Amino acid sequence: MINILTTHWSDFVHGFGITLLSSIIALIISMILGTGFAILEIVPNKLVNTIAHIYIQIFRNIPLLVVTMFFYVVVTQFVKMSGLVAGTIGLALYTSAFIAETVRAGILAVDKGQTEGARANGLTYWQTMRIIVLPQAFKIVIPPLGNQFINLVKNSSILAFVAGFDLMYQGNEIASTTFDTIDTYVVVGLFYLVITLPLSYYMRYLENKLA
Amino acid sequence: MPVRKYKLFGLVTFLMLMLLTLSACGNETALTKQNEYDKVNTSKQMVWGVKADTRLFGLMNIKTGKIEGFDVDMAKEITKRIDPKAKPVFVQVTSQTRIPLLKNGNIQAIIATMTGTPERAKIVDFSKPYFNAGQSLLVVKGSKIKDVNDLNHKGVTVLGTVGSNSVINIKKVAPKAHVLQLQDYAQALTALKSGQGDALTTDNGILYGMSEQNPTTRVVGGTFTKEPYSVAIDKNQAELKNAINKAIAAIHKDGTYDRLVKKWFSNVPGFNWRTLLND
Amino acid sequence: MQEFLNAYTSINLIFLLKGLWITIEVSLISGALSFVIGSFLGVIRYAKFPVISMVVGFIVDILRNLPLLLIIFFTYFGLPNFGIRLNIMTSAIAALTVFEAAMIAEIVRSGIISVPIGQTEGARANGLTGAQTMWHIILPQAYKRMIPPLVSQLISLIKDTSLATIIVLPELTYHAQIIYGQNNSYMIPMFLAIAVMYFIVNYCLSLVGTWFGRRGNKTA
Numbered sequence: 001m002i003n004i005l006t007t008h009w010s011d012f013v014h015g016f017g018i019t020l021l022s023s024i025i026a027l028i029i030s031m032i033l034g035t036g037f038a039i040l041e042i043v044p045n046k047l048v049n050t051i052a053h054i055y056i057q058i059f060r061n062i063p064l065l066v067v068t069m070f071f072y073v074v075v076t077q078f079v080k081m082s083g084l085v086a087g088t089i090g091l092a093l094y095t096s097a098f099i100a101e102t103v104r105a106g107i108l109a110v111d112k113g114q115t116e117g118a119r120a121n122g123l124t125y126w127q128t129m130r131i132i133v134l135p136q137a138f139k140i141v142i143p144p145l146g147n148q149f150i151n152l153v154k155n156s157s158i159l160a161f162v163a164g165f166d167l168m169y170q171g172n173e174i175a176s177t178t179f180d181t182i183d184t185y186v187v188v189g190l191f192y193l194v195i196t197l198p199l200s201y202y203m204r205y206l207e208n209k210l211a
Numbered sequence: 212m213p214v215r216k217y218k219l220f221g222l223v224t225f226l227m228l229m230l231l232t233l234s235a236c237g238n239e240t241a242l243t244k245q246n247e248y249d250k251v252n253t254s255k256q257m258v259w260g261v262k263a264d265t266r267l268f269g270l271m272n273i274k275t276g277k278i279e280g281f282d283v284d285m286a287k288e289i290t291k292r293i294d295p296k297a298k299p300v301f302v303q304v305t306s307q308t309r310i311p312l313l314k315n316g317n318i319q320a321i322i323a324t325m326t327g328t329p330e331r332a333k334i335v336d337f338s339k340p341y342f343n344a345g346q347s348l349l350v351v352k353g354s355k356i357k358d359v360n361d362l363n364h365k366g367v368t369v370l371g372t373v374g375s376n377s378v379i380n381i382k383k384v385a386p387k388a389h390v391l392q393l394q395d396y397a398q399a400l401t402a403l404k405s406g407q408g409d410a411l412t413t414d415n416g417i418l419y420g421m422s423e424q425n426p427t428t429r430v431v432g433g434t435f436t437k438e439p440y441s442v443a444i445d446k447n448q449a450e451l452k453n454a455i456n457k458a459i460a461a462i463h464k465d466g467t468y469d470r471l472v473k474k475w476f477s478n479v480p481g482f483n484w485r486t487l488l489n490d
Numbered sequence: 491m492q493e494f495l496n497a498y499t500s501i502n503l504i505f506l507l508k509g510l511w512i513t514i515e516v517s518l519i520s521g522a523l524s525f526v527i528g529s530f531l532g533v534i535r536y537a538k539f540p541v542i543s544m545v546v547g548f549i550v551d552i553l554r555n556l557p558l559l560l561i562i563f564f565t566y567f568g569l570p571n572f573g574i575r576l577n578i579m580t581s582a583i584a585a586l587t588v589f590e591a592a593m594i595a596e597i598v599r600s601g602i603i604s605v606p607i608g609q610t611e612g613a614r615a616n617g618l619t620g621a622q623t624m625w626h627i628i629l630p631q632a633y634k635r636m637i638p639p640l641v642s643q644l645i646s647l648i649k650d651t652s653l654a655t656i657i658v659l660p661e662l663t664y665h666a667q668i669i670y671g672q673n674n675s676y677m678i679p680m681f682l683a684i685a686v687m688y689f690i691v692n693y694c695l696s697l698v699g700t701w702f703g704r705r706g707n708k709t710a
Binding site for chain 3: 263273276312317394395401404
């Protein structure tokens with residue numbers, strides 16, 4: 001196992017970097033989209049609510065692999081993009097639906113009296129949302145958002161299906177050239193755990209602190 | 212918080228130890244393998260790893276759910292000659308999964324468009340070759356790529372499948388090209404047609420199968436390597452290996468081989484199937 | 491358009507439905523198994539037995555933090571080294587069960603924590619043992635609260651089954667790939683078809699989950 005790690009160190013590190021990069025970019029995009037759709041789902045406009053609801057339900061109920069493959073083999077016929085880009089877009093859209101649900105729950109958890117008070121003091125709907133509600137909502141949803149990021153890192157292994165050069169892809173390549181299957185995947189697993197395990201303990205610590 | 216840190220450290224150490232023992236145990240038990248030749252005779256079945264996405268060699272028939280192709284027919288003939296009462300059982304494999312499955316005993320033999328390379332021969336045994344294949348290129352019609360020399364430029368992307376020998380070859384022949392490895396041939400062909408790469412490389416027989424089904428693609432440049440296919444079995448299975456070699460020789464001798472080659476390759480446009488018969 | 495409709499021959503649709511059936515079969519079996527195992531692990535972790543709870547906690551945390559793809563590889567390629575030889579179907583079920591059981595263990599643990607501590611104290615004061623309290627008082631209340639997260643876990647499970655295409659499990663996504671791999675003009679129709687199939691199954695499940703969630707809130 002140590003042998004695999006030392007001989008393929010640069011491949012592992014390269015894959016690790018791609019996994020991390022893709023996860024972070026997907027997180028940023030999905031945070032923006034997710035927050036946007038969370039707000040659209042609660043604004044006082046039935047049509048907008050329905051559109052947001054449909055978007056969220058579509059991405060919540062279809063497998064990530066299907067979403068990603070769709071971008072990789074169908075969308076690329078019209079817009080050229082690499083597997084890494086297609087995979088990251090798929091990851092971002094998929095995750096945005098879950099983040100939308102999380103943020104919406106956070107917004108609804110903010111005390112209604114706060115909104116009423118702000119509106120009574122002359123703030124518009126959007127001002128109230130931006131200044132009063134969202135900052136509090138984000139505080140509430142930090143632990144679940146952290147868990148979404150952990151999911152994102154794990155889910156980024158989907159890039160292996162679209163030749164995205166991530167950790168899992170490198171692992172597959174190393175395993176199939178060295179034939180040292182189990183050892184290679186143990187190393188790959190350790191690399192994932194380096195990101196996800198400390199993060200999940202930190203999120204649990206935050207949850208306990210907030211509770 | 213020192214207690215927390217200590218706990219985390221303990222956890223990581225525990226994990227490492229667990230994984231080390233896990234991989235150590237794995238290697239030890241792998242040595243005690245049974246005689247697969249005897250197993251074919253007693254269980255009256257022989258478990259083969261075959262492709263399910265490769266036209267002409269091993270392809271799923273959507274109507275019947277059965278896998279059909281040259282490799283599958285060869286497996287049936289070989290099984291029949293090892294033990295007339297034994298039934299061939301087919302497990303679907305990809306280039307990536309076939310060797311681990313053979314090593315861990317899920318399948319007894321691989322007949323899945325597999326070339327017996329020296330690297331692979333270190334961990335599995337190969338029978339005598341049963342099919343003369345050579346690596347070639349598939350491109351979309353109208354492509355500027357005429358042969359393998361056109362690939363060795365920056366910005367050229369070549370598609371292949373994870374774990375296939377052709378990917379290793381192309382990295383040697385065209386080191387400047389960018390290589391993408393997909394899960395199986397269906398994915399790789401889809402990627403070629405959706406413009407993810409400039410050429411798809413694998414063995415000529417497989418490529419002709421693809422171009423037959425997809426008139427917008429064509430095989431170019433002839434073969435640039437020799438990739439004869441063999442049956443792979445696990446190490447230390449000399450009896451099974453000898454039985455397979457004997458069966459392949461018999462298949463050649465009694466005319467079955469010519470019949471199978473004609474059945475699968477005589478109707479493929481652009482492919483001179485008669486060259487397969489001259490060893 | 492004509493080409494689009496040509497993709498939906500009865501042969502192709504039957505092939506897809508066979509795949510959907512495998513998806514559902516694998517999901518239901520591993521769902522049931524992981525519910526039992528996950529509940530057990532969740533209770534052990536909550537109970538804080540010395541050493542045992544710690545070890546179970548570690549294992550659950552490790553499994554929860556690994557990509558499912560890796561766990562699928564480990565069961566399919568690794569388990570046979572220990573003399574456990576599984577076919578594609580059973581190793582997919584084993585991998586999904588192990589992964590989802592770890593997820594459910596966490597759901598169960600937080601479900602138990604959410605039951606007010608007064609319930610435990612009351613039951614113990616009335617002379618019930620720890621195990622009796624857990625079985626008769628805490629778990630029934632905890633499960634009522636856990637129905638919505640458990641249903642969304644089942645939806646995840648159905649979606650996750652598609653990852654087993656990597657070991658060639660003949661489920662819905664793999665069957666779609668086989669069809670469009672043989673005729674590329676069927677690609678978009680096939681994606682549409684499987685997206686609709688997954689959506690219908692999962693959306694119906696999520697409606698059931700919300701319904702139970704509402705009912706749970708009313709009685710609570």
